[in-house]
Amino acid sequence: MHDRDLDLARRMLAGDEEAFNEFFDRSFPALYRFAMARMNQDADGAEEVAQATLVKAISRIGTFRGEASLLTWLCTICRREMSRFYERAGRGRPTTELIEEVPEIRAALESLSALAGDDPGAALRRKEIMRLVHMTLDRLPDRYADALEWKYIEGLPVRSIAARLALTPKAAESLLTRAREAFRDGFAALNAV
Amino acid sequence: MNTSDRDDRTTPDLQEISDEKIAGLLRLTGPRPAVPADRTSRVRAAVRARWRAEVAGRSKRQTLWTVAALAAAVTVAVAVGFTRAWRPGGPPAAGIAALVEVGSATARKGEAVPSGSDLMTGTRDRLAIRLSSGHSVRLDVDTRVRVLSRRAVALLSGAVYVDSGGPDPLQEPGGESIEIRTPAGAIHEMGTQFEVRIIDAAVRVRVREGAVSMNRPAGGLEVQAGRELEIGGDGSARSGDVPISGAPWAWVDEVAPMMAIEGRTLREFLDWVGRERGLVLRFAGAELAASASAIRLSGSIDGMTFDQALDSVLPTCRMGHRIEGDHLVIEPLAGAETSS
16 A cells, blocks of 8 residues: 555645645656657647646546555556547557567666666667666655665765755665665566566 | 665675666666756646645535535425426426535536426525526525526526626527516616626616616616616615626626636637636737637636636646736746747
8 A cells, every 4th residue: 555645645635735736746747757758758748648647636536545656546547648649639649669668678677787887889778778767766755766866866975965855864874775675676666567 | 885885785686686786777867857847837837726626626515415414404495495496397498507515406417497497596505507598597695586488587586697698608699688587677688797686675787798678667777887776675776886897796706617628729718717707808919819719728627716727727828817907918927938
């Protein structure tokens, strides 16, 4: 059960403004990127689809049971909204091959070591891996994703991360540990799709 | 990687993706691309409007359920009275268009109303019906009317608001005039929006758009837009000015049936909002006006208020609005620009 998401949905139903902001800030960027990746980088289309997804989700938020995560639930709605978008436009959905949706994912992931190095011939797969990593980050709690980005992309020391999160350095280290574990689990789950 | 990272690491042979690989992956892929601020702002406004409408609607449904559960005797009494007033044999003269907190639950949206039927609202209920002639008639709280025919309604108590244009610009009446009968005389519309209210022994008519004529034994009277006329129980007449938007018409907004916007142009939507609220539509530029005629809308504003509908629709079209006196001003959304 995804108790935190369920609690968020309940607070939204009760009219809690803070809950709405948390829901939107967590969901919209992830959904927008999710749609962009599947709509040939059509930014206007992705915006429309992400908005339609959130509007539909809000009208059905009372039916959210927390059996899947909120973002997984939203992504299911988003896929349907993308289909509707292309139906309205009278054109077929682009056949974007996404790494998490094709059987070859395992092979691609097996080459991660090479991709993490300086192999210049792996640009295309690197792009796909990039999307997978970003999707994994989107599915983590905000603090986890932020902490990982600060640590490994911005190169911030633990004490600076602690300051940004209003934590003690020890608590920040502990949070980073949990964040890495959550990333590992999330990445492996996508790998298993 | 620092010492603390090494300390956190689990046994290498038990994990498929090591901490070093996570670090490498993140460095390789870089930060997640940010969503442009203008897109976030537009979508946030639209989604928030829908959320507020949803929360407000839920609150109303919960109130209704509580009232029904706690006051069953009252509910039954209202239901019996309502049923007796219904005239099932009469030809259909109207349909229920919208309801606000109908406590008795004896009317449903879309239900046909036979001619000769009485419709009543309670102290918390409002109701909108559409006559077969196409006119929209809205009943305020504590109101009783008899639907006499497809173009005539008798006001027995309370207040009604009549819109000869109706909520849907594609369903305008085909040139038929509506008549509201009152104890003080019959009121005929002349292409208009107006309210008729019975206050003790007096009858008051307020005109928002167009004009109405009142036929009474003491002689006919005409009331123009922005004016009100009150006929006392002794037949005396008093007239005065009334604003065409704002507080006097607030109750009408609450029961206004929302427009079905799917496939309609933004211009049609804005014309409808302007008319419903008694506001004159004004664009901040000719380009905006042209865009509004070209943009086709998708989705639904069911359950929203007018403000929520504007807040929901306009940002998606990169536009905003403000009320300036009697004008609904449409302007470019602050900071709107195409970005990806």
